[in-house]
Amino acid sequence: MATFDYAEIQAVAHELIEEFGQEGTVKRITPPDPVLGGDGTETSYPATLVPMTYDQRYINGTTILTSDRQIYVSSVGLAVVPQVGDIVSAGGVEYHVINADPNNYDGIANVVFIVQGRL
Known part of the structure; x- marks a missing residue:
């Protein structure tokens, strides 16, 4: 029995997002050290x-909500897996990630990340 090639579907999803999408960022804020305190560290990923x-x-x-957006993020080349608490920037607008779905069906390849973004 042949296995399904999720890497191929990942490539197709990336091509479509690249063709019809835009460049943006996934911003993650790491909380401060619980003992030493300080400010959190902000890291942006293209x-x-x-x-x-x-x-x-x-x-x-x-x-x-009516202002929420369903954001399809290409998994190809993305250094992080978007998660609740991240901030996704698209077209100069920042969306807080309320819900995230990695679309990982085989436990190996993340086909595409679908996140719910809120203003």
Whole structure:
């Protein structure tokens, strides 16, 4: 039985996001040292992404707001896995990551990252 090639699907997803998307960043703020204190460390990672408006049927005013965006982030070349608490920048707008889905079906290749971003 042949296995499914998720790396190929990852490449196709990257091509589509690259063609129709834009350059942006995934910013992660590392909390300060719990003993010594200080400021958190902010690190930005370049990303290729596509912010999209949620379909009206998914907006319920509680978990998904009208201002939320569904952001497809290419996993190719991205140094981090987007997670809740990160900030995704797209077109000069910063979205706080409320929910993140790595779309990793085989435990090896992250096909694409789909995050819910909130202003």
